[in-house]
Every structure is written in C-alpha cells, then in structure tokens.
Amino acid sequence: MRSILHAQDGIREPSEEAEQDPLFVQAVARTVQVLSAFHSASKPMSLNEIAAASGVGKSATQRVVATLRHLGYVERDPDDNGYVPGIRLLDHTLDYLRLNPLVARASPVLLELRRNVRERIDLSLLDGLRLVYAARMQSKRETFFATLVGHSVPVFCTSGGRAIMAAMSDDKVEEIIEKSDRRPFTAKTLVEPSAIREKVLEAREAGYAVAVEEVLPGEVALGVAIRGPDGSPLAAIHVAGSLGEWEAEEFTRRFAPLAVEAARAISRY
Template identity: 25%
Template structure:
C-alpha cells in the first residue's frame, strides 16, 4: 500500500524544486504555469513558504527567490556530513573489486592526512596508516586534489611547500608538475609511479563536495609489479567510479556516471 502523501506539502516541495532548473526568480504566474496549479493555490503556498523563510519576495519585480532558511538548513547538513562514514562502503566495495589497498585523504592546509584505509587481501601491502600525513606534490592522492585548485592557489602551494624528492622519480619542477595537473584534470584521475616510495604505484581520483570544491581524494595503492598495463584501465575505472559515488553522496550534481 502506497504511503499517504500530504498534497499541500508535496506541492510546496514542487515549488522549491523549480529553482533547481536554474531560475533565480519566479513569479506567481511562472509557478502556476509550470506546475499546472491555479494562481490562488500557488499564492497560498508561496505566502506560507515566505512566512517560514523558505522563499523571499523581490520588492522591485514582486518575483520570488529562495530564502535564507534553505541556506541555513543546507549549511547545517553540510557541516554534519562525515566523509569517512559516507565513503566507507564504497571503499570496501573497491577493495573487494580490485583486491588492493584503498586510501581516503583530506587536505589539511598544504598537506594531506589519511583519514581512512582498508587493506587489500594481497600478501604484499602498503606501509601507511590513518592519521599519517603525506606531501601534496608527489602523491597520487595529492595531485588529484591539487589539480582542481585554481591557478593562483596552485602557484601559492607549490611556492610554499618544501618540494622534497623522495625518490629519483619524484618531480620537483613546478612547471612540470603544473603540466601533470592539467593532464589529471582532463582525464579525471592521477597516477603516481614510484614518486613517494620505490616499488609503489597509485591511481587517485578527486572527490567533490556539494559546492564543487575538491579537498579530498581516493586512491588505490599497489606494488608497481601488480599495476600492469593490462590491469591499469580496470584500476582507473574502479577508482574514478568509487570517487564519483562518494561525490554524489556529498551532494555534488555534475559528476559523471562511469
């Protein structure tokens, strides 16, 4: 048996959701025509929403726009989102799929912090732990985040941090790193090839929040010998897909479905 819906509440939600189509302001007539409701019905619903702060009227053209109450509620929800809790089932799913170690990191100023890790079942594993910090310029997770910062912020970070070379493969030239970042942004994933540790390879992907900002990323880390040319496309697809699912759960609308 279908649940009984309250028609007036359902219609009020329809009015609010009209603004998801990109309209910044709507008149009573606009809403009436879009929803197929009488102007009198729309007027009553709008006045109730306005009274509660969900809509506000522009005194110049008498049209309505979203009110600050929705911003207040949205900010509250955003503050309560726990990325680790949200990401955990997708991390487990990815580990089961690829049988390799998966990391979740967040940006903390100009460094990274591992906030979640799940080991793969393989005998050779990765030396890392939750709470460990990592450099942003030479890790797959770091470059996946750095690639989605604006140019000014990238320049600031690369000029501020110590561009340490951990192996002979670590790239420390700023312009070369910026070229890599452009490629990462075009492809939607990053690669790390023994830049932080000999014998270690990594595929990373950005995680977007509801504002479209990137301050977290997901990665699959594996001994390089297991990331063969034949297997690489599978790992890339898996990491991008898992990161996209987490982004959608955080409220990001534009992430593609892989």
C-alpha cells in the same frame, strides 16, 4: 631523501592574529605544541627533547607533560626510556572519524571498491599542503606504515594530491607548488614546478592522477578527487599497487574507472 615514517607537518606555532584574540588560551596552545613534538620522534623522548622540539620552555614542558601524564595523554614507555603519546589520544581519533560525515559516507563505498580491486585503498583528507589518511584498507603485502591512519603525505607529489590540485584554480595550484617543501622522497619524485604543473594538467584531462614511484619505490598509485557540495575538492581516493605485479598502464586502465565511479558516488551525497 625525505622520510615517510613521520608526520610531514611540523609544529604549528600560534599566529600573531591568534595570540591577539582575547579568547585565545596560551596554555592550551603550549599543550598542543608539546603533544606535537612527537610528530618527529622515532623513539621515546626526554623532557629536554620534547622542550626543544616543541619550542616550549623546559619548566613549562615539565608541567604540561606531568599534567598530560596524569590524564593519560602521555606515558612513560615500557622500558622507562622516555615519554610517548598515551592511549587516550586514540579516543579523539575515533571521535574525529565517527563524527566526520565524509568519512562516514565514504566507508561503504571504499569497502566495495576494495572488494573489486583487491589492492590497497586509501581515503585521504586535504589539510593545507598535505593529505592525511583517514582510512587505509590494506592489500596482501603491506608494510607497517602503510596501515596507519593519520599518516600524511604532501599534496604536490602524490596521485591524490594532484587529482585535488586538478580540481583547483591555477592560482591555488601555484600557491601549493610555491609553499610546498619539495624535497624528494625517491629518485623519481617530481619536484620541478613545470613538471608538477604538467601532471596537474594531465589529471584535469583524465579525471584522475597517476604517480609512479614518487613516494615509494616499486609503487604505482592513482588518485581521484572527492568534491564537496560546492564542487571544491575535500579529499581523495587512492588505489595503490606493486610494479612487481602490474605495468603502470595496465594498472591505470583497469582501476581508474572504478576509482572515478567511487569518488563520484561519495561526492554525490
């Protein structure tokens, strides 16, 4: 089974087209690759581990890490066991969130939705084959990972992802299914293309998608797509609850209309 505690997108190496661009700066690309090495980390990393994970040579990694350390983007961990991301990276997270118009206009709508449902509310943004959480409003029983902005999950097996797929053309849906890493998160994760297509069709008919224990055991989640001015899906609202407190059908009946209205309110701007 796959882990939900790490970034799901790996190191993005420059394409051949990018490297041929006269404006492309290789040193900047190496720096980003070094920072991206921490995506898969579960503990502080040594220089050798960073070099291996990033695909950057050890000598270049040493220089990049030293530079980033001086600038506050990489730090030694408190026990001096290796390197960890530095606090300055949070400044850029804040910049992205406050300057993203969709996140800005969604925030008051999400707050109102959270007051009404009293369950976990998430806003996720589409990034290729994954959804990246840009806002997370906890319920009363959250675990650590469920509170983290920046956490990502695949499109193909999540309620928000399938709601987004339902707003796409059939060709785009097939492309996502084909390119996705469809290893399961739980025993109930749907990985067969035919089963995923069926869920996407259900979401098209209903206007929302539901996933039961496909990413987390004991969780029911419903998702609704948020569309841009041209009608294309850009993001999704998720409402998640515990199967210890809700039957999936009752959870959906009660909260789907509220989530659909919230997504419409954000999409109307």
